Amino acid sequence: MSSFLAPMRPFYTLDISRLLSRAKALVPTGIDRVELEYARYLLREAPERLEFAAMHPLGRFSAVPFAAAAEFIVSIGAFWDRGTSTETAVSRLAARLQSRILMPKLARRDARQPAASQARVYLHVSHHHLVRPAVIETAIKRRPGTLFVPMVHDLIPLEYPEYSRPREPARHKRRIDTVLRYADAILTPSRAVRASLERYVDLTDRESLPVWSVPHGVHLKAFESEVSAAEMRGEATERPYFIYLSTIEARKNHLLLLNIWRRLIETHGDTAPRLIIIGKRGWENEQVLDMLERCPSLQGYVQEHNALSDTEVVRLLRGARALLFPSFTEGFGLPLAEALALGTPVLCSDIPVFREIGGDVARYIDPLDGLTWMRQIEALSKKTVEKARSSVSTAPSLVVDWPNSVGMALDHIESFAAQSHPGR
Incomplete structure (x- = not known):
């Protein structure tokens, strides 16, 4: 696990749109699990350097109340892991968070602020709303100097379109275009995905864009x-x-x-x-x-x-x-x-x-x-x-556990943030 609590490490905005959209799911998918484990790790290891944000189904993106988001993450984790929460409780918490996204004044009032010397990182570990580049652009530009670090889980719809729904290859191309346009660095779960993605990076003018391979954890x-x-x-x-x-x-x-x-x-x-x-x-x-x-x-x-x-x-x-x-x-x-x-x-x-x-x-x-x-x-x-x-x-x-997996990813991010913002 990284030495994660050193002073002036980055302030994280973790996008939990995927978790909110999956609040009624009885069991998690692999990507659900990834977003949950990143949220759990940051809540445990760096709550003072963390905020949560999400996109409402109607298209508005904003930060969400920290305490309510933390309660939701604990509840949905307990429900998926052991069934010690209930679907009704999880859905109610998700609905409360989504309603706050539609109240911009309340969202601004609840917003957490980093220290002036801290770099900001917008961490997005699902593919949720990457097909909407304007949302990503807004999330970054409203806070100048924010580093955008998404995770690309695979390129299967582009490499094997025969295994995807008819519209999915075009949608995934839009996701990858969004990532290549706005990302400051990219996470992938395997060297195989990194190699596939780097072929797309090579077609752009962003050959120096960092792509880090970090294996998912085992829970x-x-x-x-x-x-x-x-x-x-x-x-x-x-x-x-x-x-x-x-x-x-x-x-x-x-x-x-x-x-x-x-x-x-x-x-x-x-x-x-x-x-x-x-x-x-x-x-x-x-x-x-x-x-x-x-x-x-x-x-x-x-x-x-x-x-x-x-x-x-x-x-x-x-x-x-x-x-x-x-x-x-x-x-x-x-x-x-x-x-x-x-x-x-x-x-x-x-x-x-x-x-x-x-x-x-x-x-x-x-x-x-x-x-x-x-x-x-x-x-x-x-x-x-x-x-x-x-x-x-x-x-x-x-094969690593989730704390070590997330810790490795954040080590990459924090080293990069220190180089990108040396004065912070």
Whole structure:
């Protein structure tokens, strides 16, 4: 963790528009988790150098009351992590914050001000409203000298438009154009995304624009102690199962696994392992949903869960023979890092970002090589949980917890701010 509380470190404006827009979500997406963990870290480590801001659905952008924002962040974190808050409470807090955005006089009255010698950083770690460059410009220009540091999570809609909604490639191009026009520095979650983004930077006149690669953190490891030895023994006595933890969409390659499972059931009958799919239903997934809902042979062998708590996900991950991750493309791959941190074996696609995360610990398979996937699944099915987990003795070096992940990002930002504002 960085030495974060030194005098005259930058004053941060953290954009929490994404969290407010997701207040009614039962479980977080990966980007939701990123924004939440940055908010938690800054609240804990530097509350005196922090304000929160957000954009209202009607288009107004402003700071929001600090105490109310802090209460909202604690509440939505508790709801997503452990279910100790309620959806109603979270939604009520979000509505209160959004109503204040529409009251500019109150927003100005509540605004927090940095010291005259402090640099300002507008930190934006989601893609929310990057399609509206005028909002970003306003957020920066209303406070001269502010450094704009956004995070680009991936360039998938531009590199693989076939996996996106029809309008998404054009929208994502607008996001990237906004970033390249206004950013003073950029965060990415992997070297693979940084390399992709730098190709776009090279097409501009901003070749010196810093792009920092900082791996996302793992939060699930914090719940590891909640799984008792008795629960582990209970999982071990059940029929072997595997987990795919991901939104159901075309690029995630669920169809490969469902066809493999149909063959496993034909081959092994009642002794075939189970497949547990955890994640909400996304888009471009009609064939997958047809198989889940209409394929008789998969019933009883393939389970779908759209809104499990983190604690339940951890319990299932620790009892699984492996996490399966046959995705065609990713910006990072949080489930891979989370599984390895928990000591769960991983079978994943042989793509650069997964090798970056999994190192020598994960097992890599071509996402089109169904026969190898099936053989590896069959081999792991024959092992006990303990034997399967013995191959994951240590998590790769890129697997870090969230405090260290955010700390690394802020180290980059603060070194850059000191160079950009040497008199502050």
